[in-house]
Amino acid sequence: MRSLIQRVTSASVQVEDKIISEIGSGLVVLLGITHNDSVDDSNYLINKILNLRIFGDENSDNFELSLLDTNKEILIISQFTLYADTKKGRRPSFIESAKSDVAKKIYDEFISLIKTQTEINVKTGIFGAKMLVNINNDGPVTISMDSR
Template identity: 55%
Template structure:
């Protein structure tokens, strides 16, 4: 499982000209799922994501987590995060899970996040064409892959 975390001052997801999620200060998280992913990947990534110290403290040092600043989250499924660009110029998405695997994993990731922080998170709509808008604060963008825990 691969996630891209963007620290935002605001973010939103629009589907068919309707805003389905909107937040102020917090994180926009893109999630890419592959068939080899399991509950351990979810648990590890949610813990890592929610404890990542990327928000400024009173001394303008990135020393606080999204939980510390009571920030909000939007979690969006994005199969293209599993793209392979090894051969040619057209990405291959063969590693990306099909909906029958990806949807339950995406929903578990959202539920684990909500259970951990004790509040709802915004989401996209799985499989929909989405317009994702954000103001990246910093900019701060972090990529975490559960298959590379030793990095």
């Protein structure tokens, strides 16, 4: 499982010109799922994401506080292109991305798990939909994290 985590001042997701999710200050997590991902991968990333100290405190912008410490929001979006392979040719291959039916099940489980582990506001995109994602990256802070 692969994630791209961005600290944001705000973010939103549009589907067919309609905003379906939006958050204020917090994290946007783009989540990629591969063939052999399991609940262990989900739990590992959820723990890291919720406890990753990437927010400043009242005294500085240093990386002192986590999402849980600040009670900010999180927007999680399925992103199969995180497993793009660009080694051959000019068109990316997505053979390492899990098939849609498998990925949707794992994505839905990931969302359920994170909601049971925190009381912060969890928003999502729509799995498999063509989305317009607006991200106001704060910093910028962008961190790539894999479960393996």
